[in-house]
Amino acid sequence: MDDAEIQKVLKVDCLCNSLSGVQVPILTITDKGESSIPEHRKQYVICTARVHPGESNGSFMIEGFIKFICSQEPQAI
Numbered sequence: 001m002d003d004a005e006i007q008k009v010l011k012v013d014c015l016c017n018s019l020s021g022v023q024v025p026i027l028t029i030t031d032k033g034e035s036s037i038p039e040h041r042k043q044y045v046i047c048t049a050r051v052h053p054g055e056s057n058g059s060f061m062i063e064g065f066i067k068f069i070c071s072q073e074p075q076a077i
Helices: 003-009 057-069
Strands: 010-017 023-029
Touching: 003 010, 023 057
Parallel strands: none
Antiparallel strands: 010 023
């Protein structure tokens, strides 16, 4: 899945600012045609990466996770 396809299901907002003033992003990945019928609503999953300054490898992990969860793989759907 390329970046243009990911942008179709990805929304980026600012969750808050850290104590040092850095914005903390929140990514929402969902089907834009999501139904408002309660039984069709999706569950929430919270994933974090780079919680501490030395965890730069978390960037690679979360990038792979985002690409997978936005893909058409049966497990991701």
